[in-house]
Amino acid sequence: MQKGRSEILTPSTAGTKLTEHAVPKIIAAHGEAGRWCWEEYFGGRIRNANTRKTYLHAVRNFLHWCDTEGVPLQEISPGMVGRYFDLHPGSTPTKKLHMSAIRGLFDVLVQRHVMILNPALSVRTERYSVTEGKTPEITVEQSRQLLKSIELQSAIDFRDRAIISMLVYTAARVGAVAKLRLGDLVDEGNHLMIKFREKGGKDRSIPARISLREELDEYLVMLPINGSSKDDPVFRSAVGRTGLLTESPMSAIDICRMVKRRLKAAGLPLSASPHSFRSCTATDLLEQGISLEDVQYLLGHSDSRVTRLYDRRQRKITRNIVERISV
Template sequence: MPKTAKSSALPFNPDAMLEFVEYPDHAENTQKQYITVARTFLHWCADRGLHPDHVTATHLQRFLDDRGLSRSSQLTYMQALSALYGILQDRGLADDNPTSSWSVQYRKKKGKPGPRVAKRLPTVLDSDEETRLLAAIPLESPLPFSVYRKRVFLHLLLFTGLRVSEALSLTLGQVRLEADPPVVRVIGKGNKEREVPISPTLQVVLEGYLERRQRFVRNGNWLFSTAVGAPLTRTWAYTTVSEAIRGAGIQKPAYGPHVLRHTFATRQLRAGIAPAIVKAWLGHEDLAITFRVYEHVIAAPAGVRPV
């Protein structure tokens, strides 16, 4: 799709982003309808200087209100937007799917459930696939720093569940290895700060990385950067994660950074960590969002069988 003259001044190019959007698993009429909604929504965001990754439930409701839609049409739009955000997450272009929190906010505001948005189960690595991924990205052998940096980034996502934007924006001072216990201090959605514990395994990885980083990065304060200190991009992150998962011989419906975030969350819940704690680690605005995304794990822990 051609770029318009207006696009260069926007926070993102909506037509370029639309090139990633396709719905091969849907009927032809549904595909056309979803593409139309996606195009309308992305241009609505761009016209307001709003990147899709910064959209909240409030923005979604404002978008729907601007359309003057009936309740049934709202459901169709939200299903289309939920599918759109699934694609943007898979491609590393958005951290969260705000349609989940929209349903929660609608219930609080109206005092009744919002139109139920169809959802898909999050793509995760099972324990065997996690083992295969880690075996495919060893840190022990001599590695070029660019390869070593990618593998440390993968470990960070897999063992903290950070959003890709949060991981890419980490500075050296936010990694508190000297704290008891060690934590990553994260600035998340809405500029809200939280602390995510660093496991003993990840602590060893980060200690080794910080020591080696001093020899290869000349300037800058970003945890992950180029040799001259420039921050790395979402495209780099998506390529790093997708190539690693595919390289381990793992086949999934999605390969983006969010797969590792979902894997982290699922691992914690299956280990018996309370949903409220997992919610805090993930930086979800509302516990109801955690329940909605991981309902299938919370309701049926690993090993539980009907009697």
């Protein structure tokens, strides 16, 4: 897109043109009251770091667009907000997320009497309905193939197998797996409990099946001796291509990249991700007759409708139906 007064920044250009901590001048123009609202919203009300980053990008992008249009904060109207989203290049879910971020900031500005009304309150985005999740699918057979493809020659191999097994057998989110500390692995005698810190501040304990516990034991004995306190990370990064482990934790991005490498080495579709294992596990359990409520509890969903998005049984039924068309 060529530069113009109504240009909407992409995430990359927004990140380079707009610093993370500076208060946008359209807000700073209202002095300490504006700065207070900005800090209250992003520094006080939004506690999740990922949400804060996403909301910051959305709000900065919108305020930058208003600034290029030459419209001060007090003159932003519902029509302007609607026109902005008419120009917005994102998908419907992205637009809804960005609208939520913008409405939230305006709510704070109204509450602190910087603005009289919230101009985004009455603006509607497109309707969006989801009956099946968009997480790329990986089947039970493919998951087995992936685990079998790992040749156990170094500590990295034992680590990667343990991570993938944990994603499969606990249905935990990749972020929760990356946050695990040694103190989160609690030996209760006849079984091992794994304590996950999930998004939304939820703490969940999931028992490790026997095979997962064995794989964890085989991996943990390879950790550096000086990195064995309860606050040390379970899954460690590697020293280049040496096959040696460091004392630093793997990030969620590190785990995603590892899964992609392992998928490629196993000759499996690269569209799958760590989140695909949650869908695989949910569908597998539901096919075996496990109740939706039990699967919902395992996945940590507060609403069963979210759990249904992970159920890919209907997709298989659809495939069977279309194959029977006689044309």
